[in-house]
Amino acid sequence: MPLPFVGSEALAARKLNRYQLTTRYDMLHWDVYVPRGAVLKPVDKAVAAWLWSGRRAVVAGVSAAALHGAKWIRAEHPAELIHTSRHKTDGIILHSDSLADGEVCTVREIKVTTPARTAFDLGRRWGLPVAVERVDALLQACDLKLVEVRALIDSHPGVRGLVQLRNVLELADHGAESPQETRLRLLYTEAGMRPTQTQIKVFGKWGELVGRIDMGWPEWKVGVQYDGIQHWTDPRQRTKDIDQDAEYRELGWQIVRVGADLLRHRQRMIVARTRAALQAAGSPM
Template sequence: MPFLGSEALAAGAVNRYQLNTRHDMLHRDVFVPSGAVLTPVDKAVAAWLWSGRRGVVAGLSAAALHGSLWIDANLPAELNQPSRHRTTGIILHSDHLAEDDVCALDGIRVTTPARTAFDLGRQRGLVTAVIRVDALLQAGELKLPDVQTLLDSHRGARGVVQLRRVLDLADYGAESPQETRLRLLLTFAGMRPSHTQIEVFDEYDQFVGRLDMGWPEWKVGVQYDGKQHWDDPVQRARDIDQGVAYAELGWRIVRVGADLMRYREATVIGRTRAALQASGGPF
């Protein structure tokens, strides 16, 4: 969606009147259609164009280009480009990037998934850092050993102590920020789930459902139920039937909603611990 006004004028795609009346200027010479709702990807592309296509998209903008979801569209774009020039809406980094820290996506230079995780995992806020690395893992291209390799070669870098913790806590199976928060809540309480995205089958090998996290060895599952699980009658009926099927197979399921997570963390911990203890778990 973003484009360089000078290029569009030269190509005859728009005239100056159309450019000025039907488009908004985000940065110097970078335009979008008037009233456009910009995604993190749009902002990343706009920042790269502003740099004259010389900058390297980094941070959350790089994560967006790699396919990460749940990025706040209100946050500014991030670009790695040593420069004295500043502009509103772009955070400029001046980190040294090795050649293998950078890849190309549709012609745009961007930090690799591993380098992007290396950068995001060192930013202040342990839970937020894990959420962002989990999202990159869910996008599919990131492998944690690659981040560990970068960490080993940058031992003196700022934030590496937190990054080690982030790599230990990250998980390939988190499908939303709330699932990550729930998994971390249990982990910090001494009950780290042994598995995520657990597929459950009945005695006839028929698929029953998939649990967000839990302990298959004790048949205890923990499920985060988003808004649709409470507001959609069809989904709610399906959840009830599924819960009966789980119980018939000997599973104990702890269901957690947004209010419970936000206001009653101790209840979540207590219910999970009670389910594990009732199943003979060592907690």
Template sequence: MPFPFVGSEALTAGLLNRYQLSTRYHMLHRDVYVLRGAELKPIDKAVAAWLWSGRRAVAAGLSAAALHGSKWIDAELPAELNHSSRHKTNGIVLHSDRLADDEVCVVRGIRTTTPARTAFDLGRRRGRTTAVVRVDALLQACDLKLADVQALIDAHRGMRGLVQLREVLDLADAGAESPQETRLRLLYTQAGMRPSQTQIEVFDHGLQVGRIDMGWPEWKVGVQYDGIQHWTDPRQRTKDIDQAAEYRALGWRIVRVGADLLRHRQGTIIARTRAALRAAGAPY
């Protein structure tokens, strides 16, 4: 039984005895157990919290995002429920928002805020960059339509955080495949150079050469964010070198960005990209 489960139910069903329960499993919440020593993912925490509520609560916030398939959620963060219970417990954040029937769906048998309502909630939280990262992740993970989030803004006028949420929706992009790509896109946007397209597929005589993270295909200028695997995996590095040569042969100018550049030398990124765009004839 590696997944979160209700201890009393497992005992009643004869799936294990009290000795096994106490020695092999860890009680995460009242009567909710997980395998001892297991590394819990956000989705595991979401399930465990829901079981703690007696299966009555609605998974919300980051727990809802995890159930909808969002990646890049910090596993150290607590689970989140929309629940009227006054009995708080460690590791669970309780919300008491009123949810309309069409703001709740069922995922894996768990009542969960819809993708639109989840984006509505996460996009209003303090920290615009983090909010955009989380909405981007939802766009990547599921069939979220920004128009549905906008409809919730119209239906909940006066709620806190709507000014930021409107900005987040304007900045969001389904093409971000990592938080760093989101942060890089926001850096360009802040500099007045928002990429006109993300995940640009490049072909040569009908064969795909590769896919560029973001850029301006009208000027054949692209930007690639290189994660750690691009430097530590020899096969990936060889592929990158070959791909770079193919891009050049097709007339593309590629700006490569790593973690150090994005963290400490943002001005260098803007200068290099602006130079590439100007060399291509773009009015930047």
């Protein structure tokens, strides 16, 4: 059976019998089943919620983002729907938002808010840092322009969360490749030194690509790399990082490396080190 599925439809089609349904599958929502012990991804939860609605709801919020291909959505987060039903169920957040023409598309034969409308909703909820992370992830996944999201503000005057949304759109960036990179960029922005570019391609003397820097200030040749766990545990990756840093230095770049511990516990040190590198390069920051 596909994951997930409507139990009554499977029985009617004789794809399985009631004994198989009750012994091999768990009911996630009313008449919506998944294999027993299955680990559900955000996309699976989105499909299950849509099936629970009788295929009438529009998938929205983080569930829409998941269907559009956004990463870094926590598996424990409930599915989100725009639906008029007054019947609630565990594991699904229901919104009663109105949708204008052109704000719904189809993904995998499922009605979903468009990328622009999805960003519009994500940017209004859950607090500024989380909202920026989610919009960043959607920008990474889709060919979405922030101007498309800004256009929706005029179409929905008075909707809750527009003040936060405007701030989110000012802070969002297509170049964040992880939530940690988003948080790091926000840290610099709060310190008054927002990176002027993300995913900076650095080329060697003969035009060859040396590498890509997560964020930085190309005008001062100061870059920042966020090192995930693989940069510390994978010997080949670590060797590559060391060799790459040497090439960057030969080309006049200063690289500030940041790991999870620094970002979590020593943010002042990150700012101080980066500011020192910028000032050494001649920046007034």
